[in-house]
Amino acid sequence: MRNIRGIDIELLVTLEALLTACNVTHVARQLHLSQPTVSVRLGKLRRLFADPLLTPGARGMRPTTRGLELLAPLREALSGVERMLSAETPFDPARTELTWRVAASDYAQHAILMPVLAHLRRHAPGVRVAVYAPVPAEIARMAERGDIDVAFITADIVPENLRSTILFAERYQFVARKRHPLLGKGPITSAQFCALDHVLVSPEGGGFKGATDVLLEARRHKRRVVLSLPHFLSAPEIVRRSDMVAMLPARVLEGRSHGLQLRDAPIQPPGFEMAMSWHERVHVDPAHAWLRAQVVAAVSQVAGRSPPSR
Numbered sequence: 001m002r003n004i005r006g007i008d009i010e011l012l013v014t015l016e017a018l019l020t021a022c023n024v025t026h027v028a029r030q031l032h033l034s035q036p037t038v039s040v041r042l043g044k045l046r047r048l049f050a051d052p053l054l055t056p057g058a059r060g061m062r063p064t065t066r067g068l069e070l071l072a073p074l075r076e077a078l079s080g081v082e083r084m085l086s087a088e089t090p091f092d093p094a095r096t097e098l099t100w101r102v103a104a105s106d107y108a109q110h111a112i113l114m115p116v117l118a119h120l121r122r123h124a125p126g127v128r129v130a131v132y133a134p135v136p137a138e139i140a141r142m143a144e145r146g147d148i149d150v151a152f153i154t155a156d157i158v159p160e161n162l163r164s165t166i167l168f169a170e171r172y173q174f175v176a177r178k179r180h181p182l183l184g185k186g187p188i189t190s191a192q193f194c195a196l197d198h199v200l201v202s203p204e205g206g207g208f209k210g211a212t213d214v215l216l217e218a219r220r221h222k223r224r225v226v227l228s229l230p231h232f233l234s235a236p237e238i239v240r241r242s243d244m245v246a247m248l249p250a251r252v253l254e255g256r257s258h259g260l261q262l263r264d265a266p267i268q269p270p271g272f273e274m275a276m277s278w279h280e281r282v283h284v285d286p287a288h289a290w291l292r293a294q295v296v297a298a299v300s301q302v303a304g305r306s307p308p309s310r
Helices: 009-021 024-030 035-049 065-088 106-123 136-145 190-195 211-218 235-240 286-303
Strands: 054-057 060-063 099-104 128-132 150-154 162-170 172-177 197-201 224-229 245-249 260-263 272-279
Touching: 009 024, 009 035, 009 065, 009 136, 024 035, 060 065, 099 106, 106 128, 106 150, 106 162, 106 272, 106 286, 136 150, 136 162, 136 272, 150 286, 162 286, 172 235, 197 235, 224 235, 235 245, 235 260, 272 286
Parallel strands: 099 128, 099 150, 197 224, 197 245
Antiparallel strands: 054 060, 150 272, 162 272, 172 245, 172 260
């Protein structure tokens, strides 16, 4: 059995990060080290295990067979060490100076992050928050590499290998400017709705078809979408200053409905659920668990209910 007395645990932390990210630059940033330091540690690890562990590939580095064999037991061992240390040193939010990395769209920033920030500033004034634009295809990889701590995304795109909890269910609200020349006080008909100029939010950019259009097509109707935006938060102001209308998530309009009329649409597209997701390897981390609890508490307080988990 190999003598482990001379093994530095920081080497093993570095190895787990390298085998996960397969990129020296990413690992250096994640561990707050210089690239030369990470390279030196990789050299020591190669000598320790008598194996290259990582080799150059077409898209960065690739773990060797030996490296892949080490990853699962290495994670289990490091998690055990983390649990042991956490039991000895309880997490103190008032003293921590961690940086939380969050993937959130402008909608999620408004509906989730804004309420959470008040909790964080009050209970953990030393904490910093870095927000990244969510790229659905990259969420799982970013969480696995440690590039993000949590992602606020719709429940339907949560990667299968990530844990998640549902924060709330959202609905769509029809909105137009007050005194719109084509809208009277009576109910809006399907013909009126389709004749209006619509704003649509396409997070991927450039789309002119959404859930409302799918529902209309099923009824053999078609609306006129004249503007496609990549972000939600600019839509209320555009509607306020024009004769364009929109179907927007209701929370986007909270505190932003001045000069607007919120009306019942002749159709109601299905809403969506917002989820918080994170990687398994941080699930039992006390600091991470505390952060997740703050998110749930803040969002529940705004919504006035407790969200279900899954």
